[in-house]
Amino acid sequence: MNCPKCAITLTRKYYKGMIEVDYCPNCRGMWLDFVELDQLEDVAFDEDQFKGSLVHRECDVDCKCPACGGHMHEFQYRLYNLKLDLCPEKHGFWLDAGEDERVIEIMRTHQDRIKRKKEAESEWKNFLKGLHSFFKQV
Numbered sequence: 001m002n003c004p005k006c007a008i009t010l011t012r013k014y015y016k017g018m019i020e021v022d023y024c025p026n027c028r029g030m031w032l033d034f035v036e037l038d039q040l041e042d043v044a045f046d047e048d049q050f051k052g053s054l055v056h057r058e059c060d061v062d063c064k065c066p067a068c069g070g071h072m073h074e075f076q077y078r079l080y081n082l083k084l085d086l087c088p089e090k091h092g093f094w095l096d097a098g099e100d101e102r103v104i105e106i107m108r109t110h111q112d113r114i115k116r117k118k119e120a121e122s123e124w125k126n127f128l129k130g131l132h133s134f135f136k137q138v
């Protein structure tokens with residue numbers, strides 16, 4: 001497979017010792033299979049039901065999928081300020097250098113937010129419970 005940005009051959013490498021990715025030694029971008037993006041996110045946050053939808057505002061871009069040669073789509077990643085490329089035929093995702101770290105960072109932030117939300121919800125429930133028993137006493 002060739003790099004969609006600089007067309008040189010991608011080399012296999014173990015990312016963080018757990019995901020086998022195709023890596024471009026020139027631009028340091030990497031190609032992730034469709035499931036591998038999820039595995040990358042799981043490094044930081046693995047509760048899929050709280051992740052929200054992945055792809056927003058897709059649009060056609062010039063670079064080509066290393067697997068099928070079709071045009072890739074650029075999309076906004078989970079409503080965060082990050083743009084990634086994907087193959088509309090679901091072959092995988094292209095991450096430019098550093099975008100993998102952004103994904104992990106975003107997932108950490110997201111996890112904190114979900115945790116705070118859960119805590120706030122249970123505090124609210126406790127508050128209501130307290131209120132309820134207060135009125136029962138009156």
Ligand SMILES: [Zn+2]
Pocket residue numbers: 003004005006007008024025026027028029
């Ligand atoms: Zn490259």
Ligand SMILES: [Zn+2]
Pocket residue numbers: 065066067068069070087088089090091092
């Ligand atoms: Zn493809």
